[in-house]
Amino acid sequence: MKNKKIHNQHLLEKMPVPECAMGFTRAQVEQMFGLFMHNFDEWMSGQTTVLCTGKEYDHAKNQYVAARCAGCTEKPGGHGGVYYIDDVHRFILGLPIID
Numbered sequence: 001m002k003n004k005k006i007h008n009q010h011l012l013e014k015m016p017v018p019e020c021a022m023g024f025t026r027a028q029v030e031q032m033f034g035l036f037m038h039n040f041d042e043w044m045s046g047q048t049t050v051l052c053t054g055k056e057y058d059h060a061k062n063q064y065v066a067a068r069c070a071g072c073t074e075k076p077g078g079h080g081g082v083y084y085i086d087d088v089h090r091f092i093l094g095l096p097i098i099d
């Protein structure tokens with residue numbers, strides 16, 4: 001395992017910029033993986049995704065405020081289910097899931 005080379009490192013350079021402040025949207029991931037989308041879904045099963053609602057909780061103000069990322073607030077209801085950048089990277093690199 002320690003000698004296992006990561007062959008897909010170069011693919012990370014071709015990745016798009018995450019549309020959501022919290023990660024990649026479903027549409028982005030579908031575009032990235034195409035026919036391999038089911039492999040990604042399988043790999044992701046049971047792992048945590050984030051829900052972008054376009055709002056975030058401000059603990060100081062004790063209320064929900066507009067999300068910091070403009071893209072999240074422009075889209076009504078936010079981006080929906082979003083995948084952590086690290087998870088997408090790990091999948092591309094063929095690394096095991098971490099929980």
Ligand SMILES: [Zn+2]
Binds near residue numbers: 054069080
């Ligand atoms: Zn978002």
